[in-house]
Amino acid sequence: MEKSNIIAFPPLPSVARGSVTDQVYRHLRDGLMAGRFAPGQRLTIRDLAEALGSSPTPVREALRRLQAEGAFEFSGTARLSVGQLSEGQLRDVRDARVALEGLLAERAAARMTCVDDAEVRQLYGRLQAAADAVEVTTYLWTNFSFHRRIYQIARAPMILSAVENFWLLIGPCFVLVAADADHLQRSMEAHRQILDALLDRDAPAARAAVTDDIMQAANCLSRVLDKAAKECSVAKTQAKDMPA
Amino acid sequence: MEKSNIIAFPPLPSVARGSVTDQVYRHLRDGLMAGRFAPGQRLTIRDLAEALGSSPTPVREALRRLQAEGAFEFSGTARLSVGQLSEGQLRDVRDARVALEGLLAERAAARMTCVDDAEVRQLYGRLQAAADAVEVTTYLWTNFSFHRRIYQIARAPMILSAVENFWLLIGPCFVLVAADADHLQRSMEAHRQILDALLDRDAPAARAAVTDDIMQAANCLSRVLDKAAKECSVAKTQAKDMPA
DNA sequence: TAGTGAGATATGTGATCACATTATGGGGAT
DNA sequence: ATCCCCATAATGTGATCACATATCTCACTA
Numbered sequence A, B: 001m002e003k004s005n006i007i008a009f010p011p012l013p014s015v016a017r018g019s020v021t022d023q024v025y026r027h028l029r030d031g032l033m034a035g036r037f038a039p040g041q042r043l044t045i046r047d048l049a050e051a052l053g054s055s056p057t058p059v060r061e062a063l064r065r066l067q068a069e070g071a072f073e074f075s076g077t078a079r080l081s082v083g084q085l086s087e088g089q090l091r092d093v094r095d096a097r098v099a100l101e102g103l104l105a106e107r108a109a110a111r112m113t114c115v116d117d118a119e120v121r122q123l124y125g126r127l128q129a130a131a132d133a134v135e136v137t138t139y140l141w142t143n144f145s146f147h148r149r150i151y152q153i154a155r156a157p158m159i160l161s162a163v164e165n166f167w168l169l170i171g172p173c174f175v176l177v178a179a180d181a182d183h184l185q186r187s188m189e190a191h192r193q194i195l196d197a198l199l200d201r202d203a204p205a206a207r208a209a210v211t212d213d214i215m216q217a218a219n220c221l222s223r224v225l226d227k228a229a230k231e232c233s234v235a236k237t238q239a240k241d242m243p244a
Numbered sequence C: 001t002a003g004t005g006a007g008a009t010a011t012g013t014g015a016t017c018a019c020a021t022t023a024t025g026g027g028g029a030t
Numbered sequence D: 001a002t003c004c005c006c007a008t009a010a011t012g013t014g015a016t017c018a019c020a021t022a023t024c025t026c027a028c029t030a
Helices: A020-033 A045-052 A056-068 A087-111 A114-133 A136-153 A157-178 A181-199 A203-227 A229-234 B020-033 B045-052 B056-068 B087-111 B114-133 B136-153 B157-178 B181-199 B203-227 B229-234
Strands: A072-075 A079-082 B072-075 B079-082
Touching: A020 A045, A020 A056, A020 A136, A020 A157, A045 A056, A056 A072, A056 B056, A087 A136, A087 A157, A087 A181, A087 A203, A087 B087, A087 B157, A114 A136, A114 A181, A136 A157, A136 A181, A157 A181, A157 A203, A157 B087, A157 B157, A181 A203, B020 B045, B020 B056, B020 B136, B020 B157, B045 B056, B056 B072, B087 B136, B087 B157, B087 B181, B087 B203, B114 B136, B114 B181, B136 B157, B136 B181, B157 B181, B157 B203, B181 B203
Parallel strands: none
Antiparallel strands: A072 A079, B072 B079
16 A cells, blocks of 8 residues: 555656545546546556556545546446547537636736746746647646646635636547647747736736637637547547556 | 435435435435535544445445535545635635626526426426525525526536536535525525526526626625624534434 | 357446544543 | 543545446357
């Protein structure tokens, strides 16, 4: 049980604290956001337990938490799979994100302090670097970190939690848009506008910039999905490199 | 295991379908929304399991789901308790509800059909009856049903799911506002406006009416909490009538 | 050759057991 | 009388086992 760092997650600095269930939960959650799982990908509790070096029990409990958040689906009494969103659901998530993240962006702009300025600037730099290097997994994770840091400034953990739930749902899909070079550039423009708005303490501008970012990503995603609905289905069989 | 209707929930028509974990989950979730639990109330897995006639395992898994939604807290390695919201968190939930439920209300007004009219009217009637009878638990539950039915018309299950999560969090607190006779009347006025707006297919009016409803409830709650912060703390020891 | 059926395998589910940790109560000292 | 310490009980946690059911495989038949 106390084999140190059982649940190693190479690129992510996830601490190995708390119960085994919590570790498994964070491992899976982080993996989801980093795009390590494909939408609809099927997996088994026993395989995950073996890969993680624990018994099935904590894996099951962690999966139940993720099920509550819609990230995984226990389809009937049969099998377990990564959640996948329909086109309509993606639109819903987009609208909900605009509403919630817009709210958080406004609050963040109002509550920004100079120490926050530095941190957000630094995260922006790392995001820029990841975009230049075109490392999709790193970019995805840094992107979430950038947004999360901003929303943390808003000091509304309940809302941030709801927002992160939505990220969990779209994470598996977002590998597709992060791989699009055009989108990366447009996205960085939006991020630049977010940064500027925050530094200017301009709440309406921050909301507008965040809205732009979300809408652009959603548009890009729907375009990619329309064009390559079949590549998405073969992607299910791929992405078997999850076991540490 | 298949003792019929293990998890009887007298006033609520919760179906006894699905796995035991799901039944326990729904039981607890419904109980939360109906105000059967007090904020911060402590309970044990073994007691719940015994009261529900199952083993601790499914109870634990159901609690994990609820933990993910913030309804319960596993405080450290020690004890388990019903979640409780600070004043700031209540404000956050209020703002998030305004953003999300406003969005759903707009969509519902746009997508209403004449069959929906009848259903919403009927639910409004039952809500009025519960308000007149001043039955707080029934009113609370009918209130959630009324809003849920409206938001279902919006056909955005992901967003509705997020909204229900927030309801889960405020459920334990809302027994306090539902017991306030003045609030019940003002709330029914807002509900009347919501109904009218939906029947008129007036999206902006629907958003405004829902916003009013949420804001009034939040104001009433903060007033009650300020005035009776101590009654709330003694209420923790009360509300032991949960076991079926 | 394609469809269908049964047997075999695999998988989710739930109960039970053992353990580490914490809360709690009583007894003793100051 | 009050405070502190230790022993007992209680609680969350995780592993293992047994079971019901879905899925898969392959032989058999039309």
